[in-house]
Amino acid sequence: MEKRRLVLVGNGMAGVKTIEEILAISKDQFEITIIGEEPHPNYNRILLSKVLQGDTTLDDITLNDWDWYEENNIQLLTNEKVIYIDREEKMITTNVGTTLTYDELILATGSKPFILPIPGADLEGVTTFRDMKDTDEMLAASKKYRKAAVIGGGLLGLEAARGLLNLGMDVTVVHLGENLMDRQLDEAAATLLKKELEKQGMRFLLQKNTTEIVGQKRVEFLKFSDGETLMCDLVVMAVGIKPNIDLAKSAGLKTNRGIIVNDFLETSFPNIYAVGECAEHNGIAYGLVAPLFEQGKVLAKKISGYETTPYKGSVVSTQLKVSGVEVFSAGDFIEGGERKALKVFDEQDGIYKKMVFVGKKLVGAVLFGDSKEGNRLFSMIKKQADISDTVKVSLLQPIGGDSGESVVASMASDEIICGCNGVSKGTIVQAIHEQECTSVDGIKACTSASRSCGGCKSMISELLEITLGDQFVATASKETLCSCTDLSRDEVLDAIRNKKLMHTREVMNVLGWSTSEGCSKCRPALNYYLGMIYPLDYEDENESRYVNERLHANIQKDGSFGVVPRMYGGVTNSDQLRKIADVADKYNAKLLKITGGQRIDIFGIEKEDLPKVWEELDMPSGYAYGKTLRTVKTCVGETFCRFGTQDSMSLGIALEKRLERVGSPHKFKMAVSACPRNCAESGIKDFGVVGVEGGFEMYVGGNGGTHLRAADLLGKVKTADEVIEYASAYFQYYRETGIYLERTSKWLERMGLDNIKAVIENPKQRKELNERLEVALSVQQDPWKKIIHSEKLKSELFEKVKV
Amino acid sequence: MKQVVERIKVLKIDEVAKDFGKTIRVGETEIALFHLKSGEFYAIENRCPHKGGVLVEGLISGQHVFCPMHDWKIDVTTGKVQEPDHGCVKTYQVEVKGDDVYILLS
Numbered sequence: 001m002e003k004r005r006l007v008l009v010g011n012g013m014a015g016v017k018t019i020e021e022i023l024a025i026s027k028d029q030f031e032i033t034i035i036g037e038e039p040h041p042n043y044n045r046i047l048l049s050k051v052l053q054g055d056t057t058l059d060d061i062t063l064n065d066w067d068w069y070e071e072n073n074i075q076l077l078t079n080e081k082v083i084y085i086d087r088e089e090k091m092i093t094t095n096v097g098t099t100l101t102y103d104e105l106i107l108a109t110g111s112k113p114f115i116l117p118i119p120g121a122d123l124e125g126v127t128t129f130r131d132m133k134d135t136d137e138m139l140a141a142s143k144k145y146r147k148a149a150v151i152g153g154g155l156l157g158l159e160a161a162r163g164l165l166n167l168g169m170d171v172t173v174v175h176l177g178e179n180l181m182d183r184q185l186d187e188a189a190a191t192l193l194k195k196e197l198e199k200q201g202m203r204f205l206l207q208k209n210t211t212e213i214v215g216q217k218r219v220e221f222l223k224f225s226d227g228e229t230l231m232c233d234l235v236v237m238a239v240g241i242k243p244n245i246d247l248a249k250s251a252g253l254k255t256n257r258g259i260i261v262n263d264f265l266e267t268s269f270p271n272i273y274a275v276g277e278c279a280e281h282n283g284i285a286y287g288l289v290a291p292l293f294e295q296g297k298v299l300a301k302k303i304s305g306y307e308t309t310p311y312k313g314s315v316v317s318t319q320l321k322v323s324g325v326e327v328f329s330a331g332d333f334i335e336g337g338e339r340k341a342l343k344v345f346d347e348q349d350g351i352y353k354k355m356v357f358v359g360k361k362l363v364g365a366v367l368f369g370d371s372k373e374g375n376r377l378f379s380m381i382k383k384q385a386d387i388s389d390t391v392k393v394s395l396l397q398p399i400g401g402d403s404g405e406s407v408v409a410s411m412a413s414d415e416i417i418c419g420c421n422g423v424s425k426g427t428i429v430q431a432i433h434e435q436e437c438t439s440v441d442g443i444k445a446c447t448s449a450s451r452s453c454g455g456c457k458s459m460i461s462e463l464l465e466i467t468l469g470d471q472f473v474a475t476a477s478k479e480t481l482c483s484c485t486d487l488s489r490d491e492v493l494d495a496i497r498n499k500k501l502m503h504t505r506e507v508m509n510v511l512g513w514s515t516s517e518g519c520s521k522c523r524p525a526l527n528y529y530l531g532m533i534y535p536l537d538y539e540d541e542n543e544s545r546y547v548n549e550r551l552h553a554n555i556q557k558d559g560s561f562g563v564v565p566r567m568y569g570g571v572t573n574s575d576q577l578r579k580i581a582d583v584a585d586k587y588n589a590k591l592l593k594i595t596g597g598q599r600i601d602i603f604g605i606e607k608e609d610l611p612k613v614w615e616e617l618d619m620p621s622g623y624a625y626g627k628t629l630r631t632v633k634t635c636v637g638e639t640f641c642r643f644g645t646q647d648s649m650s651l652g653i654a655l656e657k658r659l660e661r662v663g664s665p666h667k668f669k670m671a672v673s674a675c676p677r678n679c680a681e682s683g684i685k686d687f688g689v690v691g692v693e694g695g696f697e698m699y700v701g702g703n704g705g706t707h708l709r710a711a712d713l714l715g716k717v718k719t720a721d722e723v724i725e726y727a728s729a730y731f732q733y734y735r736e737t738g739i740y741l742e743r744t745s746k747w748l749e750r751m752g753l754d755n756i757k758a759v760i761e762n763p764k765q766r767k768e769l770n771e772r773l774e775v776a777l778s779v780q781q782d783p784w785k786k787i788i789h790s791e792k793l794k795s796e797l798f799e800k801v802k803v
Numbered sequence: 804m805k806q807v808v809e810r811i812k813v814l815k816i817d818e819v820a821k822d823f824g825k826t827i828r829v830g831e832t833e834i835a836l837f838h839l840k841s842g843e844f845y846a847i848e849n850r851c852p853h854k855g856g857v858l859v860e861g862l863i864s865g866q867h868v869f870c871p872m873h874d875w876k877i878d879v880t881t882g883k884v885q886e887p888d889h890g891c892v893k894t895y896q897v898e899v900k901g902d903d904v905y906i907l908l909s
Contacts, residue, residue: 168881199889517840517865520874524862543822547860547871555871559857607826796819800826801836803811 003031006303007092007102009082009247011036013045014276014292015108016064017422021300023072029304033075033100035082035092040132041066046289046420048135049156052163053322056514058132063421063448085251087269104271104303107259109244111277111287115237116151120213126235129160141234142167149173149222149232151210153180155320157238158193161202162322164236172203172230174210174222176239184318184329188345189352189368196325196350205230243278243285258285263310265299275299281313288316293422297414317378317419319371328374331364331381332356339363360386375459379411408462417463418449418456428460432467440464441486479739482521484513489739492526496533504530504544520546525740528627528663532735535776548625551797552783553610556603560590561610563602564624565617566660569634569652569672570598576619583616595624597631597669611794614784621784623661627741629668629731632656633681637674637691644674646691651720652680655689658724659731661780662773665738665747668731683711686734686744687727692716696723700730700756701748709745712753715761729760729769735776736769809908816844816902824859824868827906834895834906835859837879839866844897845879846906852890 006022008015011034019032036042040058047061069076077098084093091101113128115121125145127137138160141148146169150161153175161171173180179190180197194204209225213235222230243258254260254268258280265273265281276292277285286292291314301308317330335341335356344353351369355362355377361384365377380387411417413426431437431446440460444450450457481492492511501507504526508518518526523544530538542550553561567576580600584592590604599622605613614621623630632655635641637648652672659668671680674691682688684704688711690697695718702711714730717723733756738747748756759765787793811829819825819838826849827834833849835858845866849859856872863869866880876885882894896907 168878168883200886201883515865517867519864520862520869520876523864543820543863546862551860555857555860557854557856557872559860796823800828801813802828803813 004029004103005101006030006032006104006106007100008032008034008106008108009092010108010110010276010278011038011042011076011078012108012110012276013042013063013289014110014296015106016042017293018106018108018275018296018299019074020064021296022304025300025306026304030104032073033077034069035077035080035094035100037079037081038131038133039078041069041076041078043132044420045131048129048132049159049163051132052129052135052138052160053166054163060512060514082247085247085272087251087272090271102271105273106299106303107248107267107272107274107278108276109247109278111241111243111285113237114240114242116210116239118210118212120215120219121237123213123215123219123235124217125215125219125233126213126237128237129156130241138164138234138236139167142169145233146170147172147232148234148236149230150236150238151175151222152238152240153177153204153206154183154238154240155181155318157236158197158202158320159322160236160238162197162200164234165201169234170203171201172205172232174205174208174224174230176207176209178207180204180206181318181320181327184333185327185368186334186354186366188343188354189327189329189366192350192352192368193320193325193327197322241277241287243280245278248274248278256280256283263298263312264302264308265295265311266302273299273303281311284313286314286316288318290314290316290416290419290422293416293419296422315378315382317374317381319374326367326369326371328367328371329365330374330378331362332358333364333366357387362387372458375456379415382415408459409466417459418447418451420456421448421451423447423449425463428463429467432464438464438468444486481525482519484508484515484519484522485511487511489525489529493529493533496529502530502534502538504541518544524549528665528740531663532776535779549627551607551610552621552625552787553605554601554625560604560606562624563605563610563613563617564595564599564622565619566622566656567599567619568656569632569649571634571649571653572599579617579619583613586616587613595631597624598633599624599631608798608800611784611788611798615788620660620782626663627666628661628663629656629659629670631669633669633671633685635673635675635679637672641674643677644691645693646674646696647720648672648674648680648689648691651689651696651723654720655724655727658728658777661782662735662776664731664735665740666743668734668744670727684709685711687730689723689727694718696720698723698726698730701745701753703743703745705743707743707745712748714753714757725766725770726760728773729766730756732769732773732776733759736772807909810898810905811908812903812905814904816899816904822863824861824863826857826859829906829908833857835868835879836897836904836906837863837868839863839879841866844899844904846895846897847877847879847882848893848895850892851875851877852884852892853888858892 042064044061044063050056080094082092083095093099113130127134148164148169148171150157150173153173161173164171179187180194210222211225212223213219214221219235245255245259248259249255259274259278261274261279261281265275267274275295294314298308298311315331320327333356338358339356342355354366356364362380411425414424417425427447435446437443437446440457443460480486481489507526527541527544547555553563584602587605587609589602593601595601632652634648634652638644668686670687671682671685672689673680673682682690684702688699695716697716698714699711700714703709813827821838821840824835824837827836834846835849836846849857851858851870853875856870858868860871861868867876868879869876875888882892884890898905
């Protein structure tokens with residue numbers, strides 16, 4: 001059978017989504033050509049505001065990369081604009097003279113930003129916010145200029161304004177109406193929104209009618225109808241959009257605001273269809289993304305010759321993509337007449353929720369401050385669910401226990417879960433079954449659901465839970481390393497090993513971090529993981545360490561430091577005490593304190609004095625600031641105590657000397673008691689030893705801090721050497737499998753005591769763990785000595801400049 | 804009124820490594836001077852608006868510094884505290900001429 005020629009005009013979200021739907025149901029029916037004006041493959045236009053806000057890049061918002069077109073045998077013409085349709089000959093012509101014949105023609109020409117017809121709208125520095133080019137222009141302007149004015153206080157205008165604020169500009173939003181986002185919010189929510197955005201640094205001029213943009217070459221100020229002016233050197237017009245209908249109009253298709261289509265997206269002429277923002281259905285041209293997907297599905301079936309239910313219009317919902325602000329609105333949200341409202345207003349927490357009912361049906365909702373229930377309410381609005389059996393106000397509460405049925409469960413298979421990418425429940429369930437997706441991130445990779453705004457994550461999670469049952473629980477709790485990445489600690493570590501990544505920046509670049517420089521969470525974590533994986537080759541990154549670890553002292557709230565020298569096993573002597581006393585006097589220590597770990601903290605040392613203090617102490621660093629072995633607390637044991645059964649001090653000192661300095665996911669505290677009276681408190685330590693007649697008991701996972709937890713018995717051994725061997729293996733196992741900043745008490749609960757026991761008790765594994773620890777220990781040196789002997793480190797890290 | 808701007812030479816470029824800060828004391832004022840990965844220098848008041856933490860000791864990521872006390876994130880180029888916290892710190896103009904770094908005080 002000969003293939004039909006299908007031509008799509010417009011390489012945007014609606015058109016390409018339709019093509020995707022067509023490919024999914026009738027792969028070989030068509031020979032497809034797509035013509036697009038922009039030089040990019042199809043990208044997610046609704047995320048441009050996130051590009052502007054600096055959260056992401058063009059690559060990340062690309063929906064179909066060049067390969068996709070090639071893999072699907074689609075001819076793509078970019079930088080070309082269709083200027084003529086010959087509907088009798090079924091042929092189109094582009095601005096560069098390309099002509100193509102078609103059997104079926106889809107118009108998805110989208111819309112263009114409305115430009116105010118006022119003088120100066122063509123000045124340099126005046127832009128709209130519609131495509132990548134506009135975004136680039138704003139990014140460039142923010143580097144050179146300070147003052148931005150955004151005309152239009154709607155969704156797009158506010159997202160643009162927030163982006164410009166992020167870029168360091170002074171931003172004023174000029175709005176004609178009385179309230180912000182007046183098409184999506186009621187007055188109460190708009191007022192809260194304005195207050196919140198003002199807190200973020202945005203300024204507003206409401207009820208201002210811009211009459212002129214004034215400037216020589218570039219914009220200099222705005223003039224308003226009341227005679228006032230506003231200085232600015234960038235103007236972003238976000239006053240609305242209008243469908244691109246010029247091409248359709250010239251071809252003689254019926255148009256109004258948009259290209260008029262029927263319930264099957266057919267235009268007034270056979271074999272020509274329109275979809276997306278350019279189409280007008282039943283008097284409405286939608287400017288949001290979700291309806292486009294619903295239309296695309298209907299059109300794909302129609303054009304492929306399958307039976308389809310007609311498109312009956314869309315109920316739309318809006319969510320503002322501005323960090324720190326949760327706004328949601330859907331349906332008919334203004335009360336009046338037969339529409340009755342139920343409102344909840346929590347002034348204290350700045351939360352406002354409103355539902356609008358007609359009889360027993362929910363028809364609209366507005367949420368501010370907490371939009372978690374948005375998806376659920378939206379689903380009820382779309383389904384026109386009868387809520388007469390429900391206590392209405394409980395609709396605003398999260399579903400918990402048996403108080404409500406899961407919405408996801410009751411959704412039909414073709415209902416959309418991810419509105420940004422048009423992914424239906426059925427598609428997700430299919431991915432779970434056929435592609436073995438077990439996590440939200442798996443679903444994201446397979447179907448693109450939740451890839452954009454992320455608002456549907458909870459629904460996907462719920463769907464996974466329903467579909468997978470028990471299997472899900474084990475995999476669901478994926479925690480990402482930090483907000484710069486979607487990868488978990490394990491995924492990052494696997495990639496570091498498999499791809500031989502040797503540097504924090506390399507990890508961020510190769511694994512697609514959303515920030516170019518990382519944050520205060522991932523940088524120290526990566527620094528630790530890389531050092532743990534490559535103990536000999538990785539060069540520790542001092543700039544990725546927290547101040548205490550970088551300066552090897554404990555910062556205090558006044559900016560001075562505490563110094564804690566090592567006292568192995570909590571044992572000291574008169575010589576050490578004398579030195580500590582001398583140093584304390586000479587450098588005006590503000591406090592000397594015996595610590596809980598059996599040593600002395602010298603408080604109130606100025607930063608520039610630290611190297612001198614260390615030199616005069618001539619003692620090793622106690623690492624009171626480190627994610628490493630802190631102290632080994634001991635009791636006096638058999639040497640003096642009448643109950644003592646073992647030499648706890650010697651064992652404590654040996655353990656401390658063996659394990660000190662090497663980094664671990666979090667701090668690691670130990671203790672050795674010589675008898676079950678447990679004077680060293682071994683039961684609340686990461687690794688605690690209790691001497692008993694003829695041997696030692698080893699306790700693990702104890703914690704005396706925020707997560708108070710009694711340690712579990714790991715096992716019993718006969719000799720001190722065995723304790724050291726077990727403790728070393730245990731410590732190394734924690735180093736290798738712990739999540740950065742996870743104490744052993746949490747780690748043990750996560751890993752399971754029995755699993756850990758099995759590893760440590762296995763002689764071969766114990767030996768290997770010890771060997772790997774040896775390697776890591778072999779390159780450690782006392783940090784204080786290292787700094788004392790380096791003039792460069794001393795001046796770079798510790799000296800202040802006084803002028 | 805005419806403003807007098809004082810330009811003070813504080814250090815040479817190589818005296819502070821990239822992604823590190825340096826405390827500059829001018830009389831009673833403490834300024835945190837940062838040398839960013841990009842090579843640029845920025846100077847802000849050395850006190851976090853939250854609880855007065857010394858910002859110069861914070862972890863530097865791109866153009867942000869994370870206060871060592873409670874992890875507030877501050878843009879060193881604008882002095883603005885980043886979401887979810889609020890506030891700002893004073894910024895000082897910095898000039899680099901040849902190898903020398905100057906701070907402008909008005």
